[in-house]
Structure formats: structure tokens, C-alpha cells
Amino acid sequence: NSPEQWRHLQMDLTRYQGNNAHVEIHDEGRGWIAVDRVWLSAEGVQHGAGVDWSVLDDESTDSATLLADPVRAEALLAAGLVDPARYGDAWNAAVVNTAQELRRLDESLPQPIRIISAAEAPHGFDVPLSVRGDPHQPGDLVERRALENLGGADTLQRFRNGSGRRELARWITAADNPLFWRTQANRLWARVMGRGVAATTDDLGAMGVPPENRALLDHLAVRLRDNPSRRALLRDIVLSRSYQMASAHPDPRAQQVDATNGRWHRSHQKRLTAESIRDAILAVSGRLDRKIGGTSVPVHLTDFLTGRGRPGGNGPVDGAGRRSIYIKVCRNFLPAFLTAFDFPVPATTVGDRSVSNVPAQALALMNDPFVHEQARLWGEKGMKVAEGEGLVAAIETMWQQAFGRLPSA
Structure with missing residues (x-):
């Protein structure tokens, strides 16, 4: 946070001797950042040779091409001692016009959305196998290649570009796999x-x-x-x-x-997922917001959702009526109503959800504040139908909304 000022940053790497390391630099917000140089030193702070100010005495710096030279541009912009009028149109072409164009492009860009992602390393390297999982006991070097259990030993596929992750992804998703x-x-x-x-x-x-x-x-x-x-x-x-x-x-x-229905001569009975149950309750009450897209809704935190990393904001009980897919998922603070109906713990991928039938599910439908609130809204909606069309029409409407069919004798 030091606009247009050079800063010297120092990091003590004593604790990381013998480890591989890389320097990763990010700008903040809509700003920008420039890195002059990165160096390692065993002698403490080393400020380097600095800027070669002798280039300012070069009378040949009178063209946009020369001014665009990295060394000259660094000296001119860092010094603040040169009269721009000396260079005339060359200064405008190299510095002023470029700065104005960059500012115009920056103002036209939307605010960035920050996410956690992985970046491909430009120069990959093989790592040794840790003996019994101990990183301090390196074993034989393991090449970046395809997985043996998935056919990698037969194809002898070796990865050479970067970390190898992109090649691995392409190998896994190949049309012939x-x-x-x-x-x-x-x-x-x-x-x-x-x-x-x-x-x-x-x-x-x-x-x-x-x-x-x-x-x-x-x-x-x-x-x-x-x-x-x-x-x-x-x-x-x-x-x-x-x-x-x-x-x-x-x-x-x-x-x-076909006793096991492996040939699919009939349909399998399916339990509603936790998200479907919640969305169906919202749809019946008339509270469901069908809008597509938008930001996530913070999870509603009950008194039982405590512990380290507890989110600072508390979302509404009904999740603002949004579909369950838009409820923010915090691994250690999952929505209590959804977890009662086998909502998966987001620790790994889940190909097939577990299915249970436990008393907690019936208790959630009877006692959860979310269900009480939606039941009240549904009842108010039914009363409006009864006032306008009669009690029988209200019962038929609410029955059809709940079960998808009209009541029978």
C-alpha cells in the first residue's frame, strides 16, 4: 500500500533452509505492482547497485523508442529530475499517452472477483519419494508421469512440461480413455x-x-x-x-x-435429496426465489454451530428464499436442516450419497424454525384461497401443492 513508491521487503528464510521455494507476488484491488529485482543473500539486507543515473546524461534520448527502453524508462520515471518538455512528443508518446491509455482500460474493467486457484509452474521438476512419508528422508526420484494403476506403466507416458498437472489432466480426459x-x-x-x-x-x-x-x-x-x-x-x-x-x-x-433390476425393467425408488426437500418447502410456501445466478447467501448459524472459523455474518433462516445451491457452504458450519437429510460433508467428492432414515429427520420437519416459518406462509396463502374460493377449494389447492395430485375419497 505505497502508491508510486519503491519499498524494500525482506524475508527471513532461516527456518526453510534446504527446502524449495518460490516468490509469488499479487497486486491488491485495482492497483498494480512492479518488481525491480529479487535476490538471495546470506549477509542480511543488500540493496543492490541501484539505478544507473548516467543514462540521464545521454543526449540521444530524444525518441519514443529510446524512452521505451526498460533501463531508461526506469531511470526517468524514478528520478523525477527531468523536464518532460525536453523530450517533447517523444515523452508524450512513451509515457503520458501510455499512462492515459492504461488508466482508461483500467476504468473499463469490472471489479475483480477473488478465488483460490492453482497456477501452472513454468518450470517443473521431479521430486523424491519420501521414505515412510517422512519428507526429511528422501528416497528415489519419482518422474512426472501417468498413473501405473490407470495404464501409465503400459503407455510409459512421461510429463515434461511444467508441473505435469496439465498433461495429466489431458491424459485422463483423452478420448481414448x-x-x-x-x-x-x-x-x-x-x-x-x-x-x-x-x-x-x-x-x-x-x-x-x-x-x-x-x-x-x-x-x-x-x-x-x-x-x-x-x-x-x-x-x-x-x-x-x-x-x-x-x-x-x-x-x-x-x-x-431381473431380480436386481440391473437391466432396468423398472424405475428404482429414489429418496429426495436434502436440497430438493428444502427447495420443495420453499416452493409450496411461495417463498422460493427462482432467480439464476448471484452471490451466495450466508448460512444461518444456530447456537450449536460454534467453534474456530465461525463465519462473521449470520444469514437468514430461509436463506432469502434462494435455492439450496446458492447457500454458502462452510465445511465446518453446514446448514443444520440439510445435514439432517444426508447432505454430504464437503471434504471430498461424493459419487453416491448415503441414505438414512433416522428420527432426526422427522424432528427437523416438526421443530426446525425454517419449517415453522414456511408453514406459516403456506397457511396464510391457503387462507387467502379459502376467503376467495371457499374452504374446499383451499384444501384441494394445498393438497395438490403438497402431494402433486388432488385429494381422493
Whole structure:
């Protein structure tokens, strides 16, 4: 935070002797930063040779080309001792016009959104295997290459560019890698249909359950590989006849032939996810905000959500009516209502959610303040229907909103 002033920053690396290190520099906000030089020294503070001011005596600095030279520009801008009129149009072309153009471009840019991300290292290197996990006992050098258990030993794929992460990602997602596309397609199918074509969505290897309908899994994998749009594949699945089947087949012989329903002669019964339950409650009460996009809504913190790292802001009980996908997820402070209905802990990827049926779920529906608030709104909405159309119409409307069908005798 020192605009247009050079600063000397020093870091003590005594504790990091023998370790690899890199210097990473970020500007703050809409500002900018310039780095003059970076050096290592065992003798404490070393300010270096500084700027060569002799370039100011060079009478040939009368053109935009010479003024644009990095060394000359550094000296001229840092000194503040030169009369710009001496250089006339050359000064304007090299400094003034450029500064004005940069300022204009900067003002046209939106405010940046900060996220945590990884940057590719320009120069990668191989690292040794730590003996028994101890970083102070380096073993043999391990090359950057593909994974042996995924075919890397057969292909002898070696990574040479940067860290190798980009090459690894391209190798995994290659069109001729069936494991990746089958795994992705199987997870999408399981997400919609209630069970994967291969039951073990997190393991399509030797320890997993093989798919009974291999042709279906291959068809989905090829479909996703040719068009890597998950939304398009999900649309195809929900519009298919398989998705629209009932959970009971009219022919009893089908159950005898396909007892496990591995051939999908009927639909699997599916539990609503935690997000679907919450969104359905908001939809019934009329509070659901269907707007797409926007910032996350802070999680509502109860008295039981305490501990280190507790968020500073407390969100509304109903999450401002936004869909559950827009509720901010803090790993150690998850929404209490969602966790009661098997909301996954965001510590790792979850291919197949756990399903439970515990008393805490019924208690949440009876006692949670969120449910009470939405029930009140729903009741007020039903009373308005009763006042205008009668009690019978109100009962039929609320029944249809809750169950998706009219009440029967």
C-alpha cells in the first residue's frame, strides 16, 4: 500500500533452509505492482547497485523508442529530475499517452472477483519419494508421469512440461480413455436414476461391482465423450422412457428374470435429496426465489454451530428464499436442516450419497424454525384461497401443492 513508491521487503528464510521455494507476488484491488529485482543473500539486507543515473546524461534520448527502453524508462520515471518538455512528443508518446491509455482500460474493467486457484509452474521438476512419508528422508526420484494403476506403466507416458498437472489432466480426459468417460456417465446416470449402471459409482475397477448392462454404460460414455456437456446428457436421460417408468413392472415375470433390476425393467425408488426437500418447502410456501445466478447467501448459524472459523455474518433462516445451491457452504458450519437429510460433508467428492432414515429427520420437519416459518406462509396463502374460493377449494389447492395430485375419497 505505497502508491508510486519503491519499498524494500525482506524475508527471513532461516527456518526453510534446504527446502524449495518460490516468490509469488499479487497486486491488491485495482492497483498494480512492479518488481525491480529479487535476490538471495546470506549477509542480511543488500540493496543492490541501484539505478544507473548516467543514462540521464545521454543526449540521444530524444525518441519514443529510446524512452521505451526498460533501463531508461526506469531511470526517468524514478528520478523525477527531468523536464518532460525536453523530450517533447517523444515523452508524450512513451509515457503520458501510455499512462492515459492504461488508466482508461483500467476504468473499463469490472471489479475483480477473488478465488483460490492453482497456477501452472513454468518450470517443473521431479521430486523424491519420501521414505515412510517422512519428507526429511528422501528416497528415489519419482518422474512426472501417468498413473501405473490407470495404464501409465503400459503407455510409459512421461510429463515434461511444467508441473505435469496439465498433461495429466489431458491424459485422463483423452478420448481414448474409457475409464474416465464411463465413470462420469455412470455418476450422472446414478444422480438421476437413483442407482448407477455400475452400482459402485466411486469404483469401476477390480474392487467394484461390474455393470450388468455393459452396453448401456458404453452408450452413455460414448455419448458424453462425443459431446462433453453434462447438461445435454442429463436432458437426454430425463426425457428417456427409462426415466419415466414406474417403480413396479406390470409383468411379474420381469422381477423373476431381473431380480436386481440391473437391466432396468423398472424405475428404482429414489429418496429426495436434502436440497430438493428444502427447495420443495420453499416452493409450496411461495417463498422460493427462482432467480439464476448471484452471490451466495450466508448460512444461518444456530447456537450449536460454534467453534474456530465461525463465519462473521449470520444469514437468514430461509436463506432469502434462494435455492439450496446458492447457500454458502462452510465445511465446518453446514446448514443444520440439510445435514439432517444426508447432505454430504464437503471434504471430498461424493459419487453416491448415503441414505438414512433416522428420527432426526422427522424432528427437523416438526421443530426446525425454517419449517415453522414456511408453514406459516403456506397457511396464510391457503387462507387467502379459502376467503376467495371457499374452504374446499383451499384444501384441494394445498393438497395438490403438497402431494402433486388432488385429494381422493
